[in-house]
Amino acid sequence: xxxxxxxxxxxxxxxxxxxxxxxxxxxxxxxxxxxxxxxxxxxxxxxxxxxxxxxxxxxxxxxxxxxxxxxxxxxxxxxxxxxxxxxxxxxxxxxxxxxxxxx
Numbered sequence: 001x002x003x004x005x006x007x008x009x010x011x012x013x014x015x016x017x018x019x020x021x022x023x024x025x026x027x028x029x030x031x032x033x034x035x036x037x038x039x040x041x042x043x044x045x046x047x048x049x050x051x052x053x054x055x056x057x058x059x060x061x062x063x064x065x066x067x068x069x070x071x072x073x074x075x076x077x078x079x080x081x082x083x084x085x086x087x088x089x090x091x092x093x094x095x096x097x098x099x100x101x102x103x
Contacts, residue, residue, distance in 0.1 A: 004028065008037065011079055015071040016041050021060065024093050028086075035086035037076075040093045041068055060092035 009026045016023040021041040028037045041060055069090040076082060 007081065011075060011081060012039060012072045015075055016068055019064065019068045019071065020044070021064065021068065033087065035082075035084060036089060037082070037086050038089045038091070039068070039072065040091060041065070042092055065090040065092070 005026050005028055008028060009023060012026065013023045016039065019041075020043075022044045023039060024042050025040040026038070029035070041064070043060060069088055072090065073088055076088070
Protein backbone atom coordinates (compact mmCIF):
# COMPACT_ATOMS: atom_id res chain seq x y z
CA UNK A 1 0.00 0.00 0.00
CA UNK A 2 1.28 3.47 -0.84
CA UNK A 3 2.36 5.55 2.13
CA UNK A 4 -0.24 8.25 1.48
CA UNK A 5 -3.04 5.65 1.41
CA UNK A 6 -1.72 4.05 4.58
CA UNK A 7 -1.57 7.46 6.30
CA UNK A 8 -5.13 8.28 5.17
CA UNK A 9 -6.31 4.91 6.44
CA UNK A 10 -4.66 5.44 9.82
CA UNK A 11 -6.18 8.91 10.07
CA UNK A 12 -9.71 7.93 9.09
CA UNK A 13 -10.09 4.48 10.66
CA UNK A 14 -10.74 5.67 14.24
CA UNK A 15 -13.69 7.77 13.06
CA UNK A 16 -15.11 4.87 11.07
CA UNK A 17 -14.74 2.56 14.10
CA UNK A 18 -16.32 5.16 16.41
CA UNK A 19 -19.37 5.07 14.13
CA UNK A 20 -19.50 1.28 14.57
CA UNK A 21 -18.07 0.16 11.23
CA UNK A 22 -14.93 -1.38 9.78
CA UNK A 23 -12.83 0.46 7.23
CA UNK A 24 -12.54 -2.01 4.36
CA UNK A 25 -10.64 -0.04 1.73
CA UNK A 26 -9.23 3.42 1.03
CA UNK A 27 -8.62 4.69 -2.49
CA UNK A 28 -7.30 8.09 -3.50
CA UNK A 29 -6.54 9.31 -6.96
CA UNK A 30 -7.15 11.76 -9.74
CA UNK A 31 -10.21 11.19 -11.91
CA UNK A 32 -11.91 13.23 -14.63
CA UNK A 33 -13.84 15.14 -11.94
CA UNK A 34 -10.70 15.85 -9.87
CA UNK A 35 -9.12 14.15 -6.86
CA UNK A 36 -11.36 11.61 -5.09
CA UNK A 37 -10.85 10.00 -1.70
CA UNK A 38 -13.09 6.93 -1.30
CA UNK A 39 -13.67 5.07 1.93
CA UNK A 40 -15.48 1.74 1.87
CA UNK A 41 -17.06 0.82 5.19
CA UNK A 42 -18.94 -2.25 6.32
CA UNK A 43 -20.55 -3.72 9.41
CA UNK A 44 -18.04 -5.54 11.59
CA UNK A 45 -18.22 -9.33 11.63
CA UNK A 46 -18.20 -10.65 15.18
CA UNK A 47 -15.63 -13.30 16.15
CA UNK A 48 -18.18 -16.12 15.97
CA UNK A 49 -20.54 -14.64 13.39
CA UNK A 50 -19.81 -15.27 9.70
CA UNK A 51 -19.69 -12.14 7.55
CA UNK A 52 -22.61 -13.34 5.43
CA UNK A 53 -24.88 -13.66 8.47
CA UNK A 54 -23.86 -10.25 9.77
CA UNK A 55 -24.24 -8.53 6.42
CA UNK A 56 -27.73 -9.92 5.90
CA UNK A 57 -28.85 -8.84 9.37
CA UNK A 58 -27.29 -5.36 9.41
CA UNK A 59 -26.43 -3.10 6.50
CA UNK A 60 -24.72 0.22 5.99
CA UNK A 61 -27.36 2.87 5.32
CA UNK A 62 -27.10 6.13 3.41
CA UNK A 63 -27.40 7.96 6.75
CA UNK A 64 -24.48 5.91 8.13
CA UNK A 65 -22.31 6.90 5.17
CA UNK A 66 -23.30 10.55 5.58
CA UNK A 67 -22.45 10.50 9.31
CA UNK A 68 -19.05 8.89 8.69
CA UNK A 69 -18.41 11.37 5.88
CA UNK A 70 -19.08 14.35 8.15
CA UNK A 71 -16.84 13.00 10.92
CA UNK A 72 -14.00 12.03 8.58
CA UNK A 73 -14.26 15.31 6.65
CA UNK A 74 -13.83 17.30 9.86
CA UNK A 75 -10.81 15.18 10.86
CA UNK A 76 -9.21 15.60 7.44
CA UNK A 77 -9.74 19.37 7.61
CA UNK A 78 -8.03 19.55 11.00
CA UNK A 79 -5.15 17.30 9.93
CA UNK A 80 -4.76 19.22 6.66
CA UNK A 81 -3.03 16.18 5.16
CA UNK A 82 -4.36 16.68 1.62
CA UNK A 83 -2.90 19.91 0.21
CA UNK A 84 -5.37 20.31 -2.67
CA UNK A 85 -9.10 20.12 -3.36
CA UNK A 86 -10.67 16.66 -3.33
CA UNK A 87 -14.03 14.93 -3.06
CA UNK A 88 -14.74 12.54 -0.19
CA UNK A 89 -16.98 9.56 -0.91
CA UNK A 90 -18.06 7.04 1.71
CA UNK A 91 -19.92 3.87 0.75
CA UNK A 92 -20.24 0.20 1.55
CA UNK A 93 -18.43 -2.39 -0.58
CA UNK A 94 -21.77 -3.70 -1.89
CA UNK A 95 -22.41 -7.05 -3.45
CA UNK A 96 -20.53 -6.38 -6.69
CA UNK A 97 -17.35 -4.99 -5.16
CA UNK A 98 -14.70 -7.39 -3.80
CA UNK A 99 -13.68 -7.07 -0.16
CA UNK A 100 -10.01 -6.14 0.19
CA UNK A 101 -9.33 -7.03 3.85
CA UNK A 102 -9.53 -10.30 5.70
CA UNK A 103 -11.89 -10.41 8.67
